[in-house]
Amino acid sequence: MKMNQHGQITIPKVLREKFGLVPDSTLIVETSKDGILIKPMPSHLEQVSQCVKDEHGNEMASLTTDQIMRLVRD
Numbered sequence: 395m396k397m398n399q400h401g402q403i404t405i406p407k408v409l410r411e412k413f414g415l416v417p418d419s420t421l422i423v424e425t426s427k428d429g430i431l432i433k434p435m436p437s438h439l440e441q442v443s444q445c446v447k448d449e450h451g452n453e454m455a456s457l458t459t460d461q462i463m464r465l466v467r468d
Contacts, residue, residue: 405432 397403405415413434415421420435446462457465 395403395406409415415434422433422435424431424433446457446465
């Protein structure tokens with residue numbers, strides 16, 4: 395993979411498909427001592443699921459979207 399003169403890179407198609415990246419996908423860029431990590435921004439549902447899991451443990455992580463919405467509303 396190469397970077398062009400504008401600092402842009404092209405993510406290979408196989409990786410875009412594997413991680414569900416489409417035009418206008420939001421990406422997270424992190425740095426470490428070893429280099430740069432680029433990863434997809436989790437969807438809102440994934441973020442809510444992770445928050446529920448963090449607060450209530452694994453037993454609630456498998457809730458459906460409807461169940462989560464009922465909990466949020468209550």
